[in-house]
Amino acid sequence: MKITIKITHDDYKEPLQVTTRLSGIVNWERQFAKRAGDLASGFSMQDLAYLAWVSIQKTKPNFDKWLEGLDDLEVIDTSPSHPTDGAPTGGN
Numbered sequence: 001m002k003i004t005i006k007i008t009h010d011d012y013k014e015p016l017q018v019t020t021r022l023s024g025i026v027n028w029e030r031q032f033a034k035r036a037g038d039l040a041s042g043f044s045m046q047d048l049a050y051l052a053w054v055s056i057q058k059t060k061p062n063f064d065k066w067l068e069g070l071d072d073l074e075v076i077d078t079s080p081s082h083p084t085d086g087a088p089t090g091g092n
Contacts, residue, residue: 001025001036004076005052010069017076018055027054039078048073 007016025036028050039047052073053063 001039001078003039003048003051003078005048005055006072006074006076007052007056007070008072008074009066010071011066015072016056018052020051020055024051024054045073048075 002019002021004017004019007018009016025039028047029035031050032047034047049067049070050063052070053066
């Protein structure tokens with residue numbers, strides 16, 4: 001699963017759009033003792049904020065400090081990382 005999130009934050013002049021990676025989802029699972037499948041039934045703002053933070057973590061800011069400057073999060077897209085076509089039927 002990939003989630004594209006638009007971040008509006010005090011540290012960035014313009015909104016930033018990030019897409020989660022598998023490593024970020026695994027990091028989130030470890031941090032909150034949840035499964036990726038739990039995201040399918042909905043997610044909290046904390047979940048979104050953490051996934052956004054993990055996605056930009058190249059600068060390694062402290063999560064709680066980064067969270068203080070966070071103004072808004074918007075989910076742009078959620079799509080499976082490996083979508084599959086339906087199985088062929090009968091005459092196909």
